[in-house]
Amino acid sequence: MRTPKFTAKRALGLAAAAAIAVTGTVSAAGTSQAAVQSLKLNVATVGAAANQVITMTGKDFQTAAGTAKIDLMYFTTATSCTAMSSITGAANIAVTPANVNIVSATKATFLTPSLASFTPTTAGVAILLCAQNSGGTEVVGSAKLKLYKAPVINSSLGGVGGVSSNTGAVFGGSTITITGENFSTKTTATIGGKALTSVKVVKGTGTTDSGNAGDDTLTGTVPAGTGTGKAITVTGEGGSVSSSATFSYLDALKVSPAVGSGADNNVITLTGVGFKDKSFVNLASAFADTKSLVAVVPAASSYIAGTTTNSNITTGGTAPKVCDTVQVVSDTELTCQLPDLTGVNSGGYNIRILTGGTTNVAGVTAVSRAAVYTAAAF
Incomplete structure (x- = not known):
């Protein structure tokens, strides 16, 4: 077996190893505390109002036994965080300790204090969140934000x-x-x-x-x-x-198709809301206080939406045309058969759902542009 050659360089290496074995550590000059970690926040901007909820993630927020390692937190307009056991100075605003909740070793939530004294602007003011240990002797984390005026x-x-x-x-x-x-x-x-x-x-x-x-x-x-x-x-x-x-x-309606012949029994589909709650009738004469009907009213008529009198379902004193054989497909869709519209009106027809009866028209759908049916010659 070959014996390693003993040299001055090797002798120095052996001496260093012996020193480490005795002390168990190697000291780095100039290190007095752990490095300040960059905290992650769920927001990049904040307003001046108090009690905004912020979630903070990082590491080493509490011990294995669940004791919080972060206690004293503050916002500052300074360019760096400084350890402070008492948060003082116009450039610093403390976060109330009772408003800090350490959820786990890697997550915490807190409520902001009022930041109005920092004078927020529409362009944003650069601020820092500084997190310290319980004694305020060490800054353990920081995060950058921008403070804006609220809309x-x-x-x-x-x-x-x-x-x-x-x-x-x-x-x-x-x-x-x-x-x-x-x-x-x-x-x-x-x-x-x-x-x-x-x-x-x-x-x-x-x-x-x-x-x-x-x-x-x-x-x-x-x-x-x-x-x-x-x-x-x-x-x-x-x-x-x-x-x-x-x-x-x-409430509004859409009708499909929007154009068709004026012949009797053309089937249309209406899209809207709340159809399942209504009990539909097919004749204006059967329009009672608990019933609903699909009215087909000339668009140029004096039909007035929102009133609660019988004039709401008449056109010039005559009952409106009524859609027949109403079938409720779902709460948002129904089908019905149009009455004979030949020769009745050369323009379009407003399709409306009326609810409440002839003496108390409590519900009237708003007519969207898509709820106008035009009877055209084919």
């Missing part, structure tokens, strides 16, 4: 509650405009939690952060929906705000 809806402008219209057909598709301040290209809006589509934001002519009423507008397409009292909410980088007005969906 504002000017309720005195733009129609009802700052919104150009607060009603629309169940099918959606109508356009509304919301007037306010602090809107940006990232601002969105919802009705009853459903997003407006084709959103376009136009900044007003006022200067940035001027606070001038009616500075900005947001225009979008209303989503389909049902019901009344739906919240109209605008969300921007700095938070969310709801209009003082709510949105109501109006």
Whole structure:
């Protein structure tokens, strides 16, 4: 067996190994605490309002026994975090410890304090979230955010509650405009939690952060929906705000086909809402307070939607034509046979569902453009 040659270099290596064996550690000069980890937040932007819920992920948030390792947290406009046992100074705002919930070693949630004293802007102010250990002797994590002004809806402008219209057909598709301040290209809006589509934001002519009423507008397409009292909410980088007005969906109809001969017994399909709750009759004379019918009314008539008198189902004192053999396919679809329309009206016919009876027409569908049937010569 060959014996390794003993050299001065090898002697130094053996000496170093012996030292490690004795002490068990090797010290790195200048390291006084663990490296500050970059925390991940579920948001990149925040508003000035208190009690916004933020979820934070990282590592080593608690011990194996479940004891929290993170306690003192604060926001700062400084460029770096500094360990502080007492959060002081105008550039620092403490997170209330009672509002911090350590879920696991890698996840925590907390409620924000009010950040209004940091003076948020529409362009965003760079801030830091600093997480410390329980004694405030060490910063264990940090995250970058931007602080923005919250959007504002000017309720005195733009129609009802700052919104150009607060009603629309169940099918959606109508356009509304919301007037306010602090809107940006990232601002969105919802009705009853459903997003407006084709959103376009136009900044007003006022200067940035001027606070001038009616500075900005947001225009979008209303989503389909049902019901009344739906919240109209605008969300921007700095938070969310709801209009003082709510949105109501109006029952509406679509008819297919929309064009046909005026001959008797042409079958049409109606799409709408709430059909299963109605009991349909086929004659105007059978229209009682608990019944519904499908009325076929000349579009040029004096038919008035929304009134509660017998005039609502008559045309010039004559009962309207009524769709026959109504078959409810589902809550949103029914079929029926049109009456003879030859020679009755050269224009189109509004197809309406009337509910409530001849003396109390409580329910009248709104007529969408697609609910007009045109009798044409073929």
